Amino acid sequence: ILNVEQSPQSLHVQEGDSTNFTCSFPSSNFYALHWYRWETAKSPEALFVMTLNGDEKKKGRISATLNTKEGYSYLYIKGSQPEDSATYLCAFILASGNQFYFGTGTSLTVIP
Amino acid sequence: DVKVTQSSRYLVKRTGEKVFLECVQDMDHENMFWYRQDPGLGLRLIYFSYDVKMKEKGDIPEGYSVSREKKERFSLILESASTNQTSMYLCASSLGRRGTYNEQFFGPGTRLTVL
Numbered sequence: 001i002l003n004v005e006q007s008p009q010s011l012h013v014q015e016g017d018s019t020n021f022t023c024s025f026p027s028s029n030f031y032a033l034h035w036y037r038w039e040t041a042k043s044p045e046a047l048f049v050m051t052l053n054g055d056e057k058k059k060g061r062i063s064a065t066l067n068t069k070e071g072y073s074y075l076y077i078k079g080s081q082p083e084d085s086a087t088y089l090c091a092f093i094l095a096s097g098n099q100f101y102f103g104t105g106t107s108l109t110v111i112p
Numbered sequence: 113d114v115k116v117t118q119s120s121r122y123l124v125k126r127t128g129e130k131v132f133l134e135c136v137q138d139m140d141h142e143n144m145f146w147y148r149q150d151p152g153l154g155l156r157l158i159y160f161s162y163d164v165k166m167k168e169k170g171d172i173p174e175g176y177s178v179s180r181e182k183k184e185r186f187s188l189i190l191e192s193a194s195t196n197q198t199s200m201y202l203c204a205s206s207l208g209r210r211g212t213y214n215e216q217f218f219g220p221g222t223r224l225t226v227l
Contacts, residue, residue, distance in 0.1 A: 031213055046217075049215050
């Protein structure tokens with residue numbers, strides 16, 4: 001079983017604050033990394049699919065970077081809003097493909 | 113609107129019962145997955161299937177089996193439910209053949225309690 005670590009485990013920020021969290025994964029046999037957002041009582045939804053070292057993806061106020069050589073990805077949220085409150089999951093995909101290894105997630109609460 | 117549906121949101125079963133969890137996707141995806149989610153452990157892969165009648169074990173297949181007779185449907189079977197199988201079960205699907213890395217689409221989850 002591969003170890004995919006996310007930090008911090010949970011985070012409380014004030015509305016308007018910017019925040020970031022980390023996903024660490026094995027640097028060998030890298031194929032792809034996904035970020036998902038999981039809101040309470042809903043299904044996880046994909047935010048980003050990242051494959052290349054140095055990749056940077058952006059969706060509105062949320063962006064992510066990828067460093068495959070050192071085995072980490074950062075997710076940034078600029079100007080957090082209450083609707084950003086969710087658990088953010090990263091998933092590492094091995095070079096053999098198909099099997100996803102999820103981290104335990106970072107739970108973000110944005111306080112109005 | 114793409115969709116992955118699961119047969120039940122909440123399910124309560126007794127120890128020793130045979131339990132079927134059904135998942136259906138309407139996106140014509142080749143790949144389907146079953147995960148369980150437990151506090152502090154994240155999503156753990158039980159089984160996945162990359163084609164009809166094909167299945168592969170994930171990280172925690174013990175006590176489970178699966179069936180994929182049709183492309184759109186992937187069933188998870190608990191042969192004899194035990195209390196340690198109390199969990200949230202999530203089904204997902206993704207496009208593409210084995211070896212691809214497309215995003216997964218998740219169902220709403222089934223919260224199973226085994227008494």
